[in-house]
Amino acid sequence: MEIEVAALPATSRLDQALLRRLTAMINAGYATAEEGIWRDGTTRTDAADLARLVARGEILVARVAGRIVGAVHTRQLDATTGQFGMLAVDPVHGGLGVGGALITAVEDRCRARGLRTVQLEILTPTAWTHAGKAALAAWYLRLGYHVVRVGALGEMYPDLVAKLATPCEMVVYRKDIAPLPSELATRGLSSRSPRKPS
Numbered sequence: 531m532e533i534e535v536a537a538l539p540a541t542s543r544l545d546q547a548l549l550r551r552l553t554a555m556i557n558a559g560y561a562t563a564e565e566g567i568w569r570d571g572t573t574r575t576d577a578a579d580l581a582r583l584v585a586r587g588e589i590l591v592a593r594v595a596g597r598i599v600g601a602v603h604t605r606q607l608d609a610t611t612g613q614f615g616m617l618a619v620d621p622v623h624g625g626l627g628v629g630g631a632l633i634t635a636v637e638d639r640c641r642a643r644g645l646r647t648v649q650l651e652i653l654t655p656t657a658w659t660h661a662g663k664a665a666l667a668a669w670y671l672r673l674g675y676h677v678v679r680v681g682a683l684g685e686m687y688p689d690l691v692a693k694l695a696t697p698c699e700m701v702v703y704r705k706d707i708a709p710l711p712s713e714l715a716t717r718g719l720s721s722r723s724p725r726k727p728s
């Protein structure tokens with residue numbers, strides 16, 4: 531199965547049918563994955579929010595046979611750090627590597643922009659173990675991310691606290707990304723580890 535990942539062009543902000551489809555896919559994914567975390571009626575995003583992010587070129591989509599099956603939001607946080615969030619894959623195509631392909635694309639894009647670190651956050655209930663979040667955390671660890679900070683949701687997203695159905699914290703993960711070999715070559719360096727003297 532070939533998975534193609536690309537940023538949506540800014541003009542897609544005007545494509546209402548596309549925005550509706552993407553909104554439905556993302557909200558359905560989060561409704562299942564974050565069941566019990568939010569008060570009824572809370573959704574992850576809406577078409578207007580997505581249109582704003584698409585206009586900035588911050589939404590990457592994964593396509594299989596031309597059909598959008600996954601999406602992620604990515605942006606630059608500071609001079610050296612990129613971030614991703616709102617990662618969602620159509621459940622029909624779940625477990626086939628689409629989520630992994632989207633993360634690889636985020637990391638490649640950050641690297642190509644000269645960034646050194648990629649960050650993500652996992653919203654995690656503090657009063658009970660959320661099996662899905664635990665599986666997500668294990669996956670991100672396997673992908674090379676590590677916890678750099680645990681913060682109260684209110685510290686980071688004060689507007690969201692009233693929408694929670696259960697107390698949660700934000701676990702912040704980061705991964706250092708190595709420069710591309712081509713980038714090193716232009717700087718006259720090698721991506722290989724130095725050989726030990728024989």
Ligand SMILES: CC(C)(COP(=O)(O)OP(=O)(O)OC[C@H]1O[C@@H](n2cnc3c(N)ncnc32)[C@H](O)[C@@H]1OP(=O)(O)O)[C@@H](O)C(=O)NCCC(=O)NCCS
Pocket residue numbers: 559560563616617618619620623624625626627628629630631651652666669672
């Ligand atoms: C999390 C999510 C994006 C993963 O997408 P995906 O396309 O299924 O991801 P992949 O196929 O690349 O697999 C990701 C990992 O999860 C595991 N996994 C995926 N589907 C699984 C399933 N049905 N059962 C068990 N494990 C599964 C895989 O083992 C894989 O790990 P590995 O590559 O080390 O083997 C998707 O499940 C989703 O949209 N979830 C809802 C929204 C969400 O929670 N987003 C993340 C917020 S931080």
